[in-house]
Amino acid sequence: MELLECCAPLAREPIGAEQSGAVARVFKALGDPVRLRILSIVASHVDGEACVCDLSAAFDLSQPTISHHLKVLKDVGLLTSERRASWVYYRVVPERLAELSALLSLPAGVSGAVS
């Protein structure tokens, strides 16, 4: 999963019809309470990584469900995974979060403030 290649804020110029699909996929991945919490837990975890066992323990959900959510977040480039011994560790991709944050930022003077 490469960069979104459209880091101009949404409020600066209309997003293209093609790019909107790629961006929407990432936001859709964030549009679930469980995935939001997973991302937040991983991001704020010590060493910036967490194994599936850590995550499963934080939810009242089955292990396949957690694994499914992790796959969704990984497929859109928000997480990466690495296997060490029996455990699989997940980390956030900071560039990805930064991209989204920049996309939602306000280009200094929106909402008709400049009169």
Place this chain on the structure above:
Amino acid sequence: MELLECCAPLAREPIGAEQSGAVARVFKALGDPVRLRILSIVASHVDGEACVCDLSAAFDLSQPTISHHLKVLKDVGLLTSERRASWVYYRVVPERLAELSALLSLPAGVSGAVS
């Protein structure tokens, strides 16, 4: 639709189970290509507002479908609407975008950079 009341970045501390639901609703609204383009068109429009006729002309979709997407964006507080004469004008809520942008921002030193 009030503030999300949880402006600490996701990467700073795990988001609460309750707040994650409210935040996920907003991201879910952004998780559609059409809604992303609508939001971007409205935000980058002159005077920061656009009527439904402007938006309908930008898509190859039926008018009810556009109206539906506008309602979704409005329900999560990303847009406001105002009726003037026969037309309804939509504007973005900059605070809402700023909230989300802050939520995705990186708290200076994620991904274990500090060693």
Place this chain on the structure above:
DNA sequence: TCCGGCCATCGATGTGTGTCAATATAGACG
């Protein structure tokens, strides 16, 4: 080599959602 723990994949199921045509509502204008 076998067993047990960790994680991913598969198949099924109920629920949510994007879309449309049809209809309703609201305002402008005769």
Place this chain on the structure above:
DNA sequence: CGTCTATATTGACACACATCGATGGCCGGA
């Protein structure tokens, strides 16, 4: 009041998705 335009609501339908149990794959230890 009647009609036309602009927008919202309703009902229906196909599709996507979150969740689970069952199963499979991978690895370490005995």
